[in-house]
Amino acid sequence: MHRRSFLAAAAGSLAFLSLAGCAVAGRPAYAEWDSETVKRKFGEFAETGKMPGDLGAWLRDPSVQEIEPFQCFDNVWYVGLRWVESYVIRTSAGYVLIDTTENPGHVLRNLKKIGVPYGDVKYVLMTHGHFDHVGGAVEVKKALPNARFAMGERGWEEAISKKGPDKNAHAARMIPRDIVLKDGETVTLGDTKFLALSTPGHTWGTFSYVYPVFWNGKRHVGVTIGGLGLNAIEGPSQVEAFIHSMERLADPALGIEADLTAHPFTTGLIEKIPEIRRMRKDGLNLLVNRKEFLEHLEELKANARARLRKMRG
Numbered sequence: 001m002h003r004r005s006f007l008a009a010a011a012g013s014l015a016f017l018s019l020a021g022c023a024v025a026g027r028p029a030y031a032e033w034d035s036e037t038v039k040r041k042f043g044e045f046a047e048t049g050k051m052p053g054d055l056g057a058w059l060r061d062p063s064v065q066e067i068e069p070f071q072c073f074d075n076v077w078y079v080g081l082r083w084v085e086s087y088v089i090r091t092s093a094g095y096v097l098i099d100t101t102e103n104p105g106h107v108l109r110n111l112k113k114i115g116v117p118y119g120d121v122k123y124v125l126m127t128h129g130h131f132d133h134v135g136g137a138v139e140v141k142k143a144l145p146n147a148r149f150a151m152g153e154r155g156w157e158e159a160i161s162k163k164g165p166d167k168n169a170h171a172a173r174m175i176p177r178d179i180v181l182k183d184g185e186t187v188t189l190g191d192t193k194f195l196a197l198s199t200p201g202h203t204w205g206t207f208s209y210v211y212p213v214f215w216n217g218k219r220h221v222g223v224t225i226g227g228l229g230l231n232a233i234e235g236p237s238q239v240e241a242f243i244h245s246m247e248r249l250a251d252p253a254l255g256i257e258a259d260l261t262a263h264p265f266t267t268g269l270i271e272k273i274p275e276i277r278r279m280r281k282d283g284l285n286l287l288v289n290r291k292e293f294l295e296h297l298e299e300l301k302a303n304a305r306a307r308l309r310k311m312r313g
């Protein structure tokens with residue numbers, strides 16, 4: 001082979017090699033993270049207060065985060081991101097959306113994909129003031145002409161005040177106060193009642209929503225717990241409040257059976273999606289599992305108690 005053509009061929013194969021290398025490098029290691037890995041990374045974040053670099057990259061990568069919507073119950077669809085939820089619930093008088101995520105374009109596209117007319121969304125129930133739950137509110141409000149937005153008083157403060165627990169909070173990026181919920185208040189749309197419970201801990205303003213979910217027409221009780229992590233803790237009293245809130249949600253009188261989690265990695269929801277998609281309407285719904293719900297609460301409480309011990313030395 002002529003020296004020049006050899007060099008050209010070598011350069012060509014190098015280019016091929018680097019392209020191939022690119023294709024491998026183009027799928028970062030975090031793309032394969034399972035729920036346990038994400039949980040561990042968030043645990044690190046909560047303990048050190050420093051966001052691990054690869055966790056930040058995972059959170060910001062749309063190719064990982066923008067997952068397809070899926071139906072959880074007759075009346076409930078997941079329309080959120082891989083790491084943070086948004087659910088839409090159908091009632092006899094329109095739809096209720098829970099949280100907006102920080103990627104409103106994704107949530108709005110998902111609503112369209114499952115056939116929810118924007119004008120039929122009547123309420124957006126928000127859990128607390130952190131950007132990952134309300135960061136999309138401005139855009140979502142623009143797109144949903146008939147929606148009222150609801151949150152607890154302190155949640156609104158967290159979202160609007162620059163002094164709130166979320167450094168990203170900024171009044172200019174949040175809608176003005178709309179409905180201010182009180183603990184124990186019910187939001188009713190058509191045939192469906194949403195019980196709003198103040199469950200402080202993750203932030204002081206965190207609310208959780210308890211609502212009916214149906215599978216094959218059978219009624220169950222679901223919950224979206226507003227806040228799960230201890231990453232915005234000011235002191236021991238807030239951790240105590242968290243434990244108390246989790247105990248409150250375990251109350252048999254509430255009868256919660258389905259844990260429609262605020263963050264899918266906390267319950268392994270992402271791994272369950274293929275099975276959820278295969279669920280038969282006349283079979284069991286694998287999200288109905290009070291035992292698993294109570295175990296999740298126990299795990300959250302155990303983490304909180306460990307945190308308290310650490311704080312108190």
Ligand SMILES: [Zn+2]
Binds near residue numbers: 128130202227
């Ligand atoms: Zn939060």
